[in-house]
Amino acid sequence: MYHFNFTPVFDNFYLLLYGAWLTVRLSFVAMILGLVVSVLGAVARTSRYKILRGLVGAYVEIIRNTPFLIQIFFLFFGLPAVGIALNPNVAALVALVINVGAYGTEITRAGIESVPHGQVEAGRALGLEPVQIFRYVVLKPALRNVYPAMTSQFIYLMLTSSVVSTISANDLASAGADLNAKTFASFEIYLVITAMYLVLSLLFSGLFRLVQHTLFNYPASR
Amino acid sequence: MIRQFGPADILFIIEAVRWTLLLSVIAFVGGAVGGLIVALARSSDSIALRRISAVFIRIFQGTPLLMQLFLFYFGLAVLNLPINPLLAAAVALTFHASAYLGEIWRGSIQAVPTGQLEAATALSLSYRDRMQSVILPQAARIGVAPTVGFLVQLIKGTSLTSIIGFTELTRAGQIVNNATFDPFVVFGLVAVIYFLICWPLSLYARRLEARMRRAFTR
Numbered sequence: 001m002y003h004f005n006f007t008p009v010f011d012n013f014y015l016l017l018y019g020a021w022l023t024v025r026l027s028f029v030a031m032i033l034g035l036v037v038s039v040l041g042a043v044a045r046t047s048r049y050k051i052l053r054g055l056v057g058a059y060v061e062i063i064r065n066t067p068f069l070i071q072i073f074f075l076f077f078g079l080p081a082v083g084i085a086l087n088p089n090v091a092a093l094v095a096l097v098i099n100v101g102a103y104g105t106e107i108t109r110a111g112i113e114s115v116p117h118g119q120v121e122a123g124r125a126l127g128l129e130p131v132q133i134f135r136y137v138v139l140k141p142a143l144r145n146v147y148p149a150m151t152s153q154f155i156y157l158m159l160t161s162s163v164v165s166t167i168s169a170n171d172l173a174s175a176g177a178d179l180n181a182k183t184f185a186s187f188e189i190y191l192v193i194t195a196m197y198l199v200l201s202l203l204f205s206g207l208f209r210l211v212q213h214t215l216f217n218y219p220a221s222r
Numbered sequence: 223m224i225r226q227f228g229p230a231d232i233l234f235i236i237e238a239v240r241w242t243l244l245l246s247v248i249a250f251v252g253g254a255v256g257g258l259i260v261a262l263a264r265s266s267d268s269i270a271l272r273r274i275s276a277v278f279i280r281i282f283q284g285t286p287l288l289m290q291l292f293l294f295y296f297g298l299a300v301l302n303l304p305i306n307p308l309l310a311a312a313v314a315l316t317f318h319a320s321a322y323l324g325e326i327w328r329g330s331i332q333a334v335p336t337g338q339l340e341a342a343t344a345l346s347l348s349y350r351d352r353m354q355s356v357i358l359p360q361a362a363r364i365g366v367a368p369t370v371g372f373l374v375q376l377i378k379g380t381s382l383t384s385i386i387g388f389t390e391l392t393r394a395g396q397i398v399n400n401a402t403f404d405p406f407v408v409f410g411l412v413a414v415i416y417f418l419i420c421w422p423l424s425l426y427a428r429r430l431e432a433r434m435r436r437a438f439t440r
Contacts, residue, residue: 159287
Protein backbone atom coordinates (compact mmCIF):
# COMPACT_ATOMS: atom_id res chain seq x y z
CA MET A 1 0.00 0.00 0.00
CA TYR A 2 1.32 3.41 -0.98
CA HIS A 3 1.77 5.90 1.83
CA PHE A 4 0.83 9.43 0.89
CA ASN A 5 3.15 11.97 2.39
CA PHE A 6 2.17 15.57 1.76
CA THR A 7 4.44 16.99 4.49
CA PRO A 8 7.35 17.84 2.13
CA VAL A 9 4.91 19.58 -0.20
CA PHE A 10 3.30 21.78 2.42
CA ASP A 11 6.56 22.43 4.29
CA ASN A 12 7.90 23.93 1.06
CA PHE A 13 4.62 25.36 -0.16
CA TYR A 14 6.08 28.86 -0.35
CA LEU A 15 8.42 27.60 -3.10
CA LEU A 16 5.45 26.42 -5.11
CA LEU A 17 3.57 29.66 -4.48
CA TYR A 18 6.56 31.60 -5.75
CA GLY A 19 6.66 29.28 -8.80
CA ALA A 20 2.99 29.99 -9.41
CA TRP A 21 3.69 33.71 -9.32
CA LEU A 22 6.47 33.24 -11.90
CA THR A 23 4.07 31.30 -14.13
CA VAL A 24 1.48 34.07 -13.82
CA ARG A 25 4.08 36.72 -14.64
CA LEU A 26 5.54 34.77 -17.57
CA SER A 27 2.10 34.00 -19.04
CA PHE A 28 0.83 37.53 -18.53
CA VAL A 29 3.80 39.12 -20.32
CA ALA A 30 3.54 36.49 -23.08
CA MET A 31 -0.19 37.25 -23.48
CA ILE A 32 0.41 41.01 -23.84
CA LEU A 33 3.30 40.60 -26.29
CA GLY A 34 1.42 37.80 -28.03
CA LEU A 35 -1.55 40.10 -28.54
CA VAL A 36 0.73 42.70 -30.13
CA VAL A 37 2.22 40.04 -32.45
CA SER A 38 -1.29 38.80 -33.25
CA VAL A 39 -2.58 42.22 -34.27
CA LEU A 40 0.53 42.97 -36.35
CA GLY A 41 0.34 39.49 -37.86
CA ALA A 42 -3.33 39.86 -38.70
CA VAL A 43 -2.71 43.25 -40.32
CA ALA A 44 0.08 41.74 -42.41
CA ARG A 45 -2.09 38.71 -43.22
CA THR A 46 -4.85 40.96 -44.60
CA SER A 47 -2.53 43.47 -46.30
CA ARG A 48 -2.37 43.98 -50.04
CA TYR A 49 1.27 42.86 -50.27
CA LYS A 50 1.40 39.27 -51.40
CA ILE A 51 4.91 38.62 -50.03
CA LEU A 52 3.95 39.87 -46.59
CA ARG A 53 0.79 37.73 -46.60
CA GLY A 54 2.84 34.72 -47.66
CA LEU A 55 5.52 35.21 -45.00
CA VAL A 56 3.03 35.57 -42.17
CA GLY A 57 1.05 32.64 -43.55
CA ALA A 58 4.18 30.48 -43.46
CA TYR A 59 4.92 31.60 -39.88
CA VAL A 60 1.40 30.70 -38.78
CA GLU A 61 1.42 27.29 -40.48
CA ILE A 62 4.89 26.31 -39.26
CA ILE A 63 4.16 27.21 -35.65
CA ARG A 64 0.69 25.68 -35.57
CA ASN A 65 1.85 22.38 -37.06
CA THR A 66 4.88 21.67 -34.88
CA PRO A 67 4.94 20.89 -31.12
CA PHE A 68 5.79 23.68 -28.70
CA LEU A 69 8.41 21.43 -27.12
CA ILE A 70 10.32 21.27 -30.42
CA GLN A 71 10.00 25.02 -30.91
CA ILE A 72 11.52 25.73 -27.54
CA PHE A 73 14.29 23.13 -28.07
CA PHE A 74 15.07 24.71 -31.40
CA LEU A 75 15.21 28.19 -29.87
CA PHE A 76 17.17 27.23 -26.79
CA PHE A 77 19.53 24.52 -28.13
CA GLY A 78 19.50 25.21 -31.87
CA LEU A 79 19.99 28.97 -32.09
CA PRO A 80 23.31 29.09 -30.16
CA ALA A 81 24.74 27.10 -33.11
CA VAL A 82 24.12 30.14 -35.30
CA GLY A 83 25.38 32.55 -32.65
CA ILE A 84 22.16 33.52 -30.86
CA ALA A 85 22.34 32.31 -27.26
CA LEU A 86 19.36 33.08 -25.03
CA ASN A 87 19.13 32.45 -21.31
CA PRO A 88 16.37 29.97 -20.38
CA ASN A 89 13.89 32.57 -19.14
CA VAL A 90 14.27 34.77 -22.22
CA ALA A 91 14.07 31.75 -24.52
CA ALA A 92 10.91 30.65 -22.70
CA LEU A 93 9.24 34.03 -23.14
CA VAL A 94 10.28 34.35 -26.79
CA ALA A 95 9.06 30.83 -27.56
CA LEU A 96 5.70 31.45 -25.88
CA VAL A 97 5.19 34.77 -27.68
CA ILE A 98 6.08 33.26 -31.06
CA ASN A 99 3.75 30.34 -30.36
CA VAL A 100 0.70 32.27 -29.16
CA GLY A 101 1.32 34.93 -31.81
CA ALA A 102 0.70 32.38 -34.56
CA TYR A 103 -2.63 31.22 -33.13
CA GLY A 104 -3.56 34.81 -32.24
CA THR A 105 -2.82 35.99 -35.77
CA GLU A 106 -5.35 33.54 -37.19
CA ILE A 107 -7.92 34.44 -34.53
CA THR A 108 -7.48 38.19 -35.02
CA ARG A 109 -7.59 37.82 -38.80
CA ALA A 110 -10.92 36.02 -38.52
CA GLY A 111 -12.11 38.87 -36.30
CA ILE A 112 -11.01 41.55 -38.76
CA GLU A 113 -12.70 39.72 -41.61
CA SER A 114 -15.91 39.54 -39.57
CA VAL A 115 -16.21 43.35 -39.47
CA PRO A 116 -18.62 44.42 -42.23
CA HIS A 117 -17.01 46.63 -44.86
CA GLY A 118 -19.84 49.15 -44.62
CA GLN A 119 -18.56 49.99 -41.17
CA VAL A 120 -15.18 51.04 -42.60
CA GLU A 121 -16.92 53.15 -45.25
CA ALA A 122 -19.06 54.77 -42.57
CA GLY A 123 -15.89 55.64 -40.67
CA ARG A 124 -14.40 57.15 -43.82
CA ALA A 125 -17.58 59.14 -44.47
CA LEU A 126 -17.28 60.55 -40.94
CA GLY A 127 -13.82 61.81 -41.87
CA LEU A 128 -11.82 59.52 -39.58
CA GLU A 129 -8.11 59.04 -40.27
CA PRO A 130 -7.04 55.56 -41.48
CA VAL A 131 -5.37 54.90 -38.11
CA GLN A 132 -8.54 55.91 -36.27
CA ILE A 133 -10.64 53.71 -38.56
CA PHE A 134 -8.38 50.76 -37.86
CA ARG A 135 -8.27 51.38 -34.10
CA TYR A 136 -11.94 52.11 -33.40
CA VAL A 137 -13.93 50.82 -36.37
CA VAL A 138 -12.04 47.62 -37.24
CA LEU A 139 -9.84 46.41 -34.39
CA LYS A 140 -12.11 46.90 -31.42
CA PRO A 141 -15.18 45.16 -32.89
CA ALA A 142 -12.84 42.51 -34.36
CA LEU A 143 -11.33 41.71 -30.97
CA ARG A 144 -14.76 41.77 -29.39
CA ASN A 145 -16.01 39.22 -31.91
CA VAL A 146 -13.13 36.83 -31.26
CA TYR A 147 -12.70 37.54 -27.54
CA PRO A 148 -13.78 34.04 -26.35
CA ALA A 149 -11.45 32.31 -28.83
CA MET A 150 -8.57 34.62 -27.95
CA THR A 151 -8.90 34.23 -24.19
CA SER A 152 -9.19 30.45 -24.33
CA GLN A 153 -6.01 30.52 -26.42
CA PHE A 154 -4.41 32.62 -23.66
CA ILE A 155 -5.43 30.11 -21.00
CA TYR A 156 -4.02 27.36 -23.17
CA LEU A 157 -0.81 29.41 -23.35
CA MET A 158 -0.63 29.51 -19.55
CA LEU A 159 -0.98 25.72 -19.44
CA THR A 160 1.57 25.28 -22.24
CA SER A 161 4.04 27.46 -20.33
CA SER A 162 4.63 24.49 -17.99
CA VAL A 163 6.72 23.02 -20.82
CA VAL A 164 9.39 25.73 -20.33
CA SER A 165 10.48 23.79 -17.24
CA THR A 166 12.24 21.40 -19.67
CA ILE A 167 14.85 24.06 -20.46
CA SER A 168 14.98 24.92 -16.73
CA ALA A 169 13.31 28.30 -17.09
CA ASN A 170 11.71 29.34 -13.79
CA ASP A 171 8.01 28.62 -13.35
CA LEU A 172 5.58 26.53 -11.31
CA ALA A 173 6.44 23.25 -13.06
CA SER A 174 10.18 23.73 -12.50
CA ALA A 175 9.57 24.67 -8.87
CA GLY A 176 7.84 21.31 -8.65
CA ALA A 177 10.71 19.54 -10.39
CA ASP A 178 13.20 21.11 -7.96
CA LEU A 179 11.12 20.05 -4.98
CA ASN A 180 10.78 16.57 -6.45
CA ALA A 181 14.55 16.26 -6.77
CA LYS A 182 14.90 17.17 -3.09
CA THR A 183 12.06 15.18 -1.52
CA PHE A 184 11.03 12.42 -4.01
CA ALA A 185 7.38 12.87 -3.02
CA SER A 186 6.64 12.88 -6.77
CA PHE A 187 2.96 12.01 -6.94
CA GLU A 188 2.03 14.32 -4.06
CA ILE A 189 3.99 17.23 -5.53
CA TYR A 190 2.50 16.88 -9.00
CA LEU A 191 -0.99 16.42 -7.58
CA VAL A 192 -0.69 19.73 -5.72
CA ILE A 193 0.88 21.50 -8.70
CA THR A 194 -1.80 20.24 -11.06
CA ALA A 195 -4.41 21.61 -8.66
CA MET A 196 -2.54 24.92 -8.59
CA TYR A 197 -2.62 25.12 -12.39
CA LEU A 198 -6.36 24.45 -12.27
CA VAL A 199 -6.78 27.34 -9.83
CA LEU A 200 -4.65 29.58 -12.09
CA SER A 201 -6.76 28.75 -15.13
CA LEU A 202 -9.95 29.52 -13.17
CA LEU A 203 -8.41 32.81 -12.00
CA PHE A 204 -7.43 33.77 -15.53
CA SER A 205 -10.87 32.98 -16.94
CA GLY A 206 -12.42 35.05 -14.14
CA LEU A 207 -10.06 37.91 -14.98
CA PHE A 208 -10.93 37.66 -18.67
CA ARG A 209 -14.66 37.84 -17.89
CA LEU A 210 -14.01 40.97 -15.85
CA VAL A 211 -12.05 42.54 -18.71
CA GLN A 212 -14.86 41.67 -21.09
CA HIS A 213 -17.38 43.44 -18.87
CA THR A 214 -15.31 46.60 -18.71
CA LEU A 215 -14.01 46.75 -22.31
CA PHE A 216 -16.92 45.46 -24.35
CA ASN A 217 -19.85 46.44 -22.18
CA TYR A 218 -22.05 47.83 -24.93
CA PRO A 219 -24.85 46.23 -26.91
CA ALA A 220 -24.01 44.28 -30.06
CA SER A 221 -24.64 46.13 -33.30
CA ARG A 222 -26.80 43.44 -34.86
CA MET B 223 32.10 11.01 -27.68
CA ILE B 224 30.62 13.42 -30.20
CA ARG B 225 30.15 11.99 -33.64
CA GLN B 226 28.96 13.44 -36.92
CA PHE B 227 25.22 13.57 -37.68
CA GLY B 228 24.76 10.94 -40.39
CA PRO B 229 22.29 8.79 -42.32
CA ALA B 230 22.00 6.32 -39.42
CA ASP B 231 20.76 9.15 -37.21
CA ILE B 232 18.20 10.24 -39.78
CA LEU B 233 16.98 6.65 -40.00
CA PHE B 234 16.79 6.39 -36.20
CA ILE B 235 14.66 9.54 -36.03
CA ILE B 236 12.39 8.47 -38.88
CA GLU B 237 11.89 5.04 -37.30
CA ALA B 238 10.74 6.72 -34.10
CA VAL B 239 7.83 8.26 -36.01
CA ARG B 240 5.94 4.97 -35.66
CA TRP B 241 5.85 5.42 -31.87
CA THR B 242 4.48 8.92 -32.24
CA LEU B 243 1.84 7.61 -34.67
CA LEU B 244 1.03 4.56 -32.51
CA LEU B 245 0.57 6.71 -29.43
CA SER B 246 -1.58 9.17 -31.39
CA VAL B 247 -3.79 6.36 -32.69
CA ILE B 248 -4.18 4.79 -29.22
CA ALA B 249 -5.04 8.16 -27.65
CA PHE B 250 -7.39 9.09 -30.48
CA VAL B 251 -9.29 5.79 -30.41
CA GLY B 252 -9.40 5.73 -26.60
CA GLY B 253 -10.32 9.40 -26.59
CA ALA B 254 -13.10 8.79 -29.11
CA VAL B 255 -14.70 6.19 -26.86
CA GLY B 256 -14.22 8.34 -23.75
CA GLY B 257 -15.24 11.48 -25.60
CA LEU B 258 -18.50 9.93 -26.77
CA ILE B 259 -19.34 8.94 -23.20
CA VAL B 260 -18.44 12.42 -21.93
CA ALA B 261 -20.43 14.14 -24.69
CA LEU B 262 -23.51 11.99 -24.05
CA ALA B 263 -23.22 12.59 -20.29
CA ARG B 264 -22.75 16.30 -20.88
CA SER B 265 -25.93 16.55 -22.97
CA SER B 266 -28.02 14.09 -20.95
CA ASP B 267 -31.15 14.84 -18.91
CA SER B 268 -29.52 13.84 -15.63
CA ILE B 269 -28.13 16.80 -13.67
CA ALA B 270 -25.63 14.55 -11.85
CA LEU B 271 -24.18 13.20 -15.11
CA ARG B 272 -23.96 16.70 -16.57
CA ARG B 273 -22.14 17.99 -13.47
CA ILE B 274 -19.69 15.10 -13.25
CA SER B 275 -18.80 15.31 -16.93
CA ALA B 276 -18.43 19.10 -16.67
CA VAL B 277 -15.98 18.71 -13.78
CA PHE B 278 -14.07 16.06 -15.74
CA ILE B 279 -13.74 18.43 -18.72
CA ARG B 280 -12.78 21.35 -16.46
CA ILE B 281 -10.01 19.37 -14.83
CA PHE B 282 -8.48 18.04 -18.03
CA GLN B 283 -8.87 21.28 -19.99
CA GLY B 284 -7.76 23.41 -17.06
CA THR B 285 -4.46 21.68 -16.29
CA PRO B 286 -1.32 21.23 -18.41
CA LEU B 287 -0.98 17.99 -20.38
CA LEU B 288 2.57 17.77 -19.02
CA MET B 289 1.25 17.64 -15.42
CA GLN B 290 -1.34 15.04 -16.44
CA LEU B 291 1.46 12.90 -17.87
CA PHE B 292 3.51 13.24 -14.66
CA LEU B 293 0.49 12.35 -12.52
CA PHE B 294 -0.30 9.20 -14.48
CA TYR B 295 3.38 8.28 -14.63
CA PHE B 296 3.96 8.62 -10.88
CA GLY B 297 0.45 7.35 -10.25
CA LEU B 298 1.52 3.92 -11.50
CA ALA B 299 3.85 3.71 -8.49
CA VAL B 300 0.98 4.70 -6.21
CA LEU B 301 -1.01 1.76 -7.58
CA ASN B 302 2.04 -0.48 -7.10
CA LEU B 303 2.33 -1.05 -10.84
CA PRO B 304 5.68 -1.20 -12.62
CA ILE B 305 6.79 2.11 -14.16
CA ASN B 306 5.92 2.00 -17.84
CA PRO B 307 6.15 5.20 -19.90
CA LEU B 308 4.04 3.86 -22.79
CA LEU B 309 1.21 2.82 -20.48
CA ALA B 310 1.29 6.11 -18.55
CA ALA B 311 1.41 8.12 -21.78
CA ALA B 312 -1.39 6.16 -23.44
CA VAL B 313 -3.69 6.44 -20.41
CA ALA B 314 -2.96 10.13 -19.79
CA LEU B 315 -3.45 11.07 -23.45
CA THR B 316 -6.65 9.01 -23.60
CA PHE B 317 -8.14 10.94 -20.67
CA HIS B 318 -6.87 14.20 -22.14
CA ALA B 319 -8.44 13.44 -25.52
CA SER B 320 -11.68 12.26 -23.89
CA ALA B 321 -12.12 15.66 -22.26
CA TYR B 322 -11.40 17.66 -25.42
CA LEU B 323 -13.39 15.42 -27.78
CA GLY B 324 -16.20 15.26 -25.22
CA GLU B 325 -16.45 19.04 -25.22
CA ILE B 326 -16.21 19.28 -29.02
CA TRP B 327 -18.88 16.63 -29.52
CA ARG B 328 -21.14 18.10 -26.84
CA GLY B 329 -21.11 21.27 -28.94
CA SER B 330 -21.88 19.25 -32.08
CA ILE B 331 -24.77 17.41 -30.40
CA GLN B 332 -26.24 20.67 -29.16
CA ALA B 333 -25.79 22.27 -32.59
CA VAL B 334 -28.28 19.80 -34.06
CA PRO B 335 -31.58 21.76 -34.30
CA THR B 336 -33.83 20.98 -31.31
CA GLY B 337 -36.72 20.25 -33.69
CA GLN B 338 -34.90 17.06 -34.64
CA LEU B 339 -34.87 15.83 -31.05
CA GLU B 340 -38.48 16.89 -30.54
CA ALA B 341 -39.59 15.10 -33.69
CA ALA B 342 -37.71 11.96 -32.66
CA THR B 343 -39.31 12.12 -29.22
CA ALA B 344 -42.74 12.69 -30.74
CA LEU B 345 -42.22 9.53 -32.78
CA SER B 346 -41.62 7.87 -29.39
CA LEU B 347 -38.17 6.65 -30.36
CA SER B 348 -36.12 5.30 -27.46
CA TYR B 349 -33.07 7.24 -26.22
CA ARG B 350 -30.82 4.83 -28.07
CA ASP B 351 -32.70 5.21 -31.36
CA ARG B 352 -32.95 8.98 -30.96
CA MET B 353 -29.20 9.25 -30.53
CA GLN B 354 -28.08 6.54 -32.90
CA SER B 355 -30.40 7.27 -35.81
CA VAL B 356 -31.27 10.96 -35.49
CA ILE B 357 -28.89 13.09 -33.43
CA LEU B 358 -25.43 11.51 -33.70
CA PRO B 359 -25.30 11.17 -37.51
CA GLN B 360 -26.04 14.89 -37.85
CA ALA B 361 -23.73 15.82 -34.97
CA ALA B 362 -20.93 13.79 -36.55
CA ARG B 363 -21.09 15.92 -39.69
CA ILE B 364 -20.83 19.09 -37.63
CA GLY B 365 -18.07 17.75 -35.41
CA VAL B 366 -15.70 16.27 -37.96
CA ALA B 367 -13.72 19.46 -38.76
CA PRO B 368 -12.91 20.41 -35.15
CA THR B 369 -12.17 16.74 -34.44
CA VAL B 370 -9.49 16.65 -37.13
CA GLY B 371 -8.21 19.95 -35.72
CA PHE B 372 -7.92 18.36 -32.29
CA LEU B 373 -6.12 15.36 -33.78
CA VAL B 374 -3.34 17.75 -34.82
CA GLN B 375 -3.17 19.08 -31.25
CA LEU B 376 -3.05 15.50 -29.96
CA ILE B 377 -0.19 14.48 -32.28
CA LYS B 378 1.78 17.53 -31.15
CA GLY B 379 0.90 16.65 -27.56
CA THR B 380 2.53 13.23 -27.85
CA SER B 381 5.89 15.05 -28.00
CA LEU B 382 5.52 15.75 -24.25
CA THR B 383 5.67 12.01 -23.51
CA SER B 384 9.40 12.28 -24.25
CA ILE B 385 9.68 14.07 -20.88
CA ILE B 386 8.48 10.97 -18.99
CA GLY B 387 10.95 8.91 -21.00
CA PHE B 388 8.87 7.44 -23.80
CA THR B 389 11.03 7.16 -26.92
CA GLU B 390 8.98 8.67 -29.70
CA LEU B 391 9.98 11.23 -32.31
CA THR B 392 11.01 14.04 -29.92
CA ARG B 393 12.94 11.73 -27.59
CA ALA B 394 14.71 10.16 -30.57
CA GLY B 395 15.74 13.67 -31.60
CA GLN B 396 17.09 14.34 -28.11
CA ILE B 397 19.05 11.08 -28.11
CA VAL B 398 20.63 11.86 -31.47
CA ASN B 399 21.34 15.41 -30.37
CA ASN B 400 23.09 14.18 -27.24
CA ALA B 401 25.41 12.10 -29.39
CA THR B 402 26.01 14.51 -32.28
CA PHE B 403 25.43 17.86 -30.62
CA ASP B 404 23.97 19.33 -33.77
CA PRO B 405 20.71 20.71 -32.34
CA PHE B 406 20.00 23.07 -35.21
CA VAL B 407 19.90 20.23 -37.74
CA VAL B 408 18.42 17.57 -35.44
CA PHE B 409 15.52 19.58 -34.05
CA GLY B 410 15.05 21.18 -37.45
CA LEU B 411 14.59 17.71 -38.95
CA VAL B 412 12.24 16.66 -36.13
CA ALA B 413 10.19 19.83 -36.65
CA VAL B 414 9.95 19.12 -40.39
CA ILE B 415 8.69 15.58 -39.71
CA TYR B 416 6.00 16.83 -37.31
CA PHE B 417 5.04 19.44 -39.87
CA LEU B 418 4.69 16.84 -42.61
CA ILE B 419 2.36 14.81 -40.38
CA CYS B 420 0.29 17.69 -39.06
CA TRP B 421 0.02 20.11 -41.97
CA PRO B 422 -2.04 17.87 -44.31
CA LEU B 423 -4.43 17.23 -41.43
CA SER B 424 -4.71 20.97 -40.74
CA LEU B 425 -5.44 21.67 -44.40
CA TYR B 426 -8.03 18.88 -44.43
CA ALA B 427 -9.69 20.29 -41.31
CA ARG B 428 -9.84 23.73 -42.88
CA ARG B 429 -11.37 22.36 -46.08
CA LEU B 430 -14.01 20.49 -44.10
CA GLU B 431 -14.73 23.65 -42.14
CA ALA B 432 -15.18 25.72 -45.29
CA ARG B 433 -17.47 23.09 -46.77
CA MET B 434 -19.50 23.05 -43.56
CA ARG B 435 -19.83 26.82 -43.56
CA ARG B 436 -21.06 26.79 -47.15
CA ALA B 437 -23.57 24.07 -46.31
CA PHE B 438 -24.97 26.08 -43.42
CA THR B 439 -25.19 29.45 -45.15
CA ARG B 440 -27.15 27.97 -48.03
